Amino acid sequence: MGAIIQSDKEFEAFFRENFSAVYAFMKRYTQDDELAADLAQETFIRVFERREEIVSVDYGKAFLYTVARHLYWNHCKHQRAMENYFAQLDENDTDDYDFLQEVTRQETIRILYTAIDQLPPQSRRVILLNLEGKNNNEVAGELKISVNTVKFLKKSAYETLRGLLSKNYFFVLMFLLGE
Amino acid sequence: MDLLKHRLEIARMIAEELTETIDEKDRIELARWLEEDVRHRVEYEKIRESLGVENDAWKEQEKGRLLIDTRWRMVKSRTIRKKKRWMTWSRYAAAILVPLCIGVIWFMNKDEGREVKTVVVAEIEHGSAKARLELADGRKVNLDQETCLQLEEVDGTKILTTDNMVKYAGRDSLAACSMEMKYNTLIVPRGGEFALELMDGTRVWLNAESKLRYPVNFVGNERRVEMAGEVYFEVAKNEEKPFIVTVNGVDICVLGTSFNVSAYQERVITTLVEGRVRLTRGNEHVVLAPNEQAVWSGDGFDVRQVDARNYVLWKEGIFYFEDVDLETILDDMSRWYNVNIFYVNPALKVKKFSVEIKRYENINEILRRIEQTKRVKFEIKDRTINVYE
Numbered sequence: 001m002g003a004i005i006q007s008d009k010e011f012e013a014f015f016r017e018n019f020s021a022v023y024a025f026m027k028r029y030t031q032d033d034e035l036a037a038d039l040a041q042e043t044f045i046r047v048f049e050r051r052e053e054i055v056s057v058d059y060g061k062a063f064l065y066t067v068a069r070h071l072y073w074n075h076c077k078h079q080r081a082m083e084n085y086f087a088q089l090d091e092n093d094t095d096d097y098d099f100l101q102e103v104t105r106q107e108t109i110r111i112l113y114t115a116i117d118q119l120p121p122q123s124r125r126v127i128l129l130n131l132e133g134k135n136n137n138e139v140a141g142e143l144k145i146s147v148n149t150v151k152f153l154k155k156s157a158y159e160t161l162r163g164l165l166s167k168n169y170f171f172v173l174m175f176l177l178g179e
Numbered sequence: 180m181d182l183l184k185h186r187l188e189i190a191r192m193i194a195e196e197l198t199e200t201i202d203e204k205d206r207i208e209l210a211r212w213l214e215e216d217v218r219h220r221v222e223y224e225k226i227r228e229s230l231g232v233e234n235d236a237w238k239e240q241e242k243g244r245l246l247i248d249t250r251w252r253m254v255k256s257r258t259i260r261k262k263k264r265w266m267t268w269s270r271y272a273a274a275i276l277v278p279l280c281i282g283v284i285w286f287m288n289k290d291e292g293r294e295v296k297t298v299v300v301a302e303i304e305h306g307s308a309k310a311r312l313e314l315a316d317g318r319k320v321n322l323d324q325e326t327c328l329q330l331e332e333v334d335g336t337k338i339l340t341t342d343n344m345v346k347y348a349g350r351d352s353l354a355a356c357s358m359e360m361k362y363n364t365l366i367v368p369r370g371g372e373f374a375l376e377l378m379d380g381t382r383v384w385l386n387a388e389s390k391l392r393y394p395v396n397f398v399g400n401e402r403r404v405e406m407a408g409e410v411y412f413e414v415a416k417n418e419e420k421p422f423i424v425t426v427n428g429v430d431i432c433v434l435g436t437s438f439n440v441s442a443y444q445e446r447v448i449t450t451l452v453e454g455r456v457r458l459t460r461g462n463e464h465v466v467l468a469p470n471e472q473a474v475w476s477g478d479g480f481d482v483r484q485v486d487a488r489n490y491v492l493w494k495e496g497i498f499y500f501e502d503v504d505l506e507t508i509l510d511d512m513s514r515w516y517n518v519n520i521f522y523v524n525p526a527l528k529v530k531k532f533s534v535e536i537k538r539y540e541n542i543n544e545i546l547r548r549i550e551q552t553k554r555v556k557f558e559i560k561d562r563t564i565n566v567y568e
Contacts, residue, residue, distance in 0.1 A: 008259045015251055020243030027239050029521060031561035040243070041250050048258040062183040073523055076558060076565055096525045100186050101222050106240070107190030108226050112197065113240055131197060131230040162200040 004060065005051040014060060015044050021110040022068050025102055029072050039075060043068045065103045115164045123157040126150055193226060217427060217445035303542050303562065306387055306515040308343035309371030315361035315395065322373065334361055336378070336395050347378040347395065360399075364392045367408070370517035372494075377404075380415035381422065384494040387514035388443070409441040411494050414454075429475050430459045438467075439491045443510065447475040450490040496538045498545065505530050505555065509566070516542045518559075523567035527555055 005011050022043055026036035046067050047054075054060040116127055122143075129139045136154075140147045192209040195201035201209070213219050230237070312320045315333050322328075322340050330338040339346045345365060367373050367385045375383040378396050385391060389408025402422040414422045416435030424431040426440055429447045436454020440447065449458060451467040458465050458473055458480060465473055465480040472485045492499040498515075500508050506528035509520045515538060522528060532552060536545045546557045546564070558565040 011259065012251065012255075015254060016247055019247050019250060020240040023243030023246065024239035027242075029519065029560070029563045031563075033242065037243075037246050037250060041254055044254050045257050048254075058184045058187055059180070061187050062180045065183060066180065073521075073565070076560055096522050097218070098520060098522070100182065101218075103183065104186045104190045104193075104222065105226055105229075107187055108193045108197075109229075109237055109240055111191055111194035112230075113237065113244075115194070115198065127198070133227070133230075158199055161198045 003052045003054055004057065005054050011048060011051065017114075018061065018064060018110070019044070020113075021106040022064060024109075025065070025068055025106050026072060028102060030075075035075075039071055040068070043071055046071065061107070065099075069099055115161050118164055119157050119160055123153045123160070126153045127157050127161075130154065193223065197227070197230070217442075303516050303518060303559065304370075305539050305542070306370040306372060306517070308373055309368055310345075310373035310385070311366045311368070312338075312340070312345060313364040313366065314338075315363060332361060332363070332395050334359075334395065338363075343372075344374040344376060346376045349378075361395045362392055363395055364390065366390045368517075369514050377402075377415075379417060379420075379422075382413040382415075384411040386410065386441075386493055387517075406440065406442070408443055409439070409493070411437070411439045411491050413437045427475070428460055432457045432459065437491075439487075441490075443514075445477060449473045449475075450485060450487050452487045452491060493538065497535065498538055499535045501533045502531050503533070504528060505532060505549075505566070508532060508534070508549070509564070512542065512545065512564075517562070518542070519563040521563050521565045523565060527566055527568065530554055 005014055019040060023036055023040040026039045026043075027033065030036050030039065043064065047060075047064055050063075054063060112131070116124055119127065125143060126139055129142060134142070136147050136150045140150045143150070189209070189212055192201060192205045192212075195205065196209055213223060308322075308324045310322045312322060312330075314320070314330070320326075320328065320330065320340075322345070324343060327341045328339070330340070332338060337348045339348060365373060365375055365385060367387060367389045369388045371387050373385050375385065375391065377383065377393055379402060381402075383391060386409035389406065389410055391404060391406045391410060393404040394402075397420060400420060402417070402420050403425065404423070405425045407426065410424075412422075412424065412433075414433050414435050414437070418434050422433050422435075424433075424440060426442045427445060427447050429449075431438070431440065431449055433454065433456045436456060437452040438454075438456055439450045439452070441450075442448070449456065449467065450472045451469050453469050456467050458467065458475070460475055460480075463479055465482055467473055467482065470485060470487045472483055472487070472490070474481045474483075489499050489501065498511065500511075512518065513520050532549050532554075534545060534548050536548065542564075543559070546559075550556060556567050558567070
């Protein structure tokens with residue numbers, strides 16, 4: 001298997017796809033907007049240095065969050081010399097439940113957000129209210145449209161989402177960015 | 180990293196399930212994952228709950244998305260550009276100015292960033308009386324120390340909320356009396372606790388991150404409630420109507436007694452203070468006497484002798500741990516002080532400690548006491564506690 005991030009475009013796509021999730025991950029631990037953005041940025045720079053190793057989209061993401069975790073900790077050690085932190089990247093560390101849970105949460109939200117963002121405005125509102133746990137009647141009431149319209153919008157939204165989610169978003173982005 | 184890769188797959192499945200675009204194969208796999216561990220179900224519920232408009236993670240990612248373009252420029256200048264810069268340099272010496280400019284712009288950007296940055300160290304507060312009451316008609320009422328309300332259920336039952344307690348007090352007339360069971364739910368968030376007195380006089384204390392669903396009026400020949408998290412019960416005596424607590428598939432059946440149930444994980448830990456309780460799960464069952472504790476851990480009940488008072492001290496405002504692993508202690512802390520725990524070395528989780536402290540004390544106090552053993556160190560960074568050696 002070859003590396004998936006070979007061109008600059010591919011790296012940009014990888015960055016655009018994952019930055020917000022890594023940022024939110026850092027934000028949860030640091031509680032500081034600016035610091036979270038700095039650390040998230042740094043994460044991508046580190047990953048870039050080792051991009052040849054990324055042989056699949058999944059591996060790339062797992063690698064990304066592992067680096068993020070270490071950068072956070074390094075930061076906490078008050079910028080202690082950054083020597084060897086790649087050497088510490090070992091699998092045992094990632095069994096930390098809280099870490100796994102946070103990655104899962106951020107990834108789920110990232111995927112949902114990215115997909116739902118592609119929908120037309122009215123469908124998007126319907127789906128968002130739906131995700132909040134509201135039923136068709138409640139959604140209709142809130143948006144002041146008929147229940148049938150809600151059903152119709154939902155149906156077409158799900159069709160669009162099915163198309164979006166079945167493809168890997170990384171490749172969709174590659175396409176959108178063009179050559 | 181396989182574990183992490185699997186989690187990324189799970190995230191995709193949850194997203195697909197929530198948008199009803201999941202295929203059959205994944206649906207089965209997701210169901211299996213949820214079945215595997217109660218923590219998975221809790222996680223899943225949290226993701227669902229957090230999808231409202233108020234949701235933080237959603238908002239945080241939105242903020243992150245606004246930063247993408249500026250941050251991409253910075254990353255580019257330190258990755259792709261760096262590579263290109265060298266090529267340009269070698270070819271046209273005159274172009275030396277370009278990277279210099281980029282450098283200046285980058286430097287300016289960086290400086291600008293630094294100016295804005297003021298690190299606010301959030302004070303970590305202990306928990307307090309907080310809860311949300313969900314009524315039968317879907318109304319949701321937020322409660323805290325100061326809430327003093329009188330509500331009325333659809334069937335006319337009066338509900339009083341005062342002094343950190345929800346209290347059910349009969350109906351004015353029997354006219355509205357129906358045989359249909361209406362349910363209310365009391366939900367206590369992280370950093371909260373709350374008490375409740377049910378229609379039959381049973382008193383209940385809910386610890387942080389816990390939930391109780393109960394009928395407004397107990398109709399029929401049993402009193403059945405459902406719970407999650409940690410709850411202490413003082414059940415009013417009524418021999419004709421047994422009181423049954425359902426938790427993670429375990430039924431705890433009592434006539435009139437006091438006991439504590441802790442079920443934050445898949446395990447259900449029942450500690451009996453007085454009276455008698457009978458626990459059932461499938462074909463397995465066990466009867467407890469006072470000062471006995473039963474632990475259901477997936478395949479059977481283990482019963483041991485304990486000093487039951489120690490397990491209900493939380494409702495008196497005391498944290499009490501005797502030879503308990505660090506993970507259990509810190510999980511409790513994280514729920515009460517609403518903080519995150521970050522283990523630099525996960526092996527520390529299984530080390531055991533004994534400590535007793537007031538719940539309304541500052542979190543530093545308990546951490547300091549544990550640190551005194553010199554076996555572990557803590558560092559508080561905003562709302563995260565880093566645990567290291």
